[in-house]
Amino acid sequence: MHQRISIDPWVCHGKPVIAGTRVLVANILAELAAGADFDTVRANYPNITSEDIRAALEFASALAMFETALPLAPAP
Numbered sequence: 001m002h003q004r005i006s007i008d009p010w011v012c013h014g015k016p017v018i019a020g021t022r023v024l025v026a027n028i029l030a031e032l033a034a035g036a037d038f039d040t041v042r043a044n045y046p047n048i049t050s051e052d053i054r055a056a057l058e059f060a061s062a063l064a065m066f067e068t069a070l071p072l073a074p075a076p
Contacts, residue, residue, distance in 0.1 A: 004055035016059060018052045021045075028056040 006019040016025040023045045031041050038050050 002055050002059055004052050005059045018045075018048050018056070021047055023048055023052075025056045025059055028053055029060055032057070 004019050005016050005025060007014055007016050011017060012022055012024060017023055018025070018028075028041055028045070028048075031044065032053070036044075038053050041053055042048060042050065
């Protein structure tokens with residue numbers, strides 16, 4: 001889907017990673033969702049770039065466009 005994102009069954013069980021690394025796209029997204037900025041994410045994963053972080057966001061955005069949103073069940 002994107003040159004900076006790799007999905008290979010032999011790398012991290014086929015989960016999306018930043019190409020050439022074992023940095024999971026999900027980990028980058030989780031850090032951003034928790035409030036980390038790009039500088040913090042890059043400090044935590046020194047082998048990725050701001051462009052890699054943007055690619056992770058673009059990848060997630062593309063996936064979200066094709067997902068069906070279902071309402072959450074009310075809490076018991």
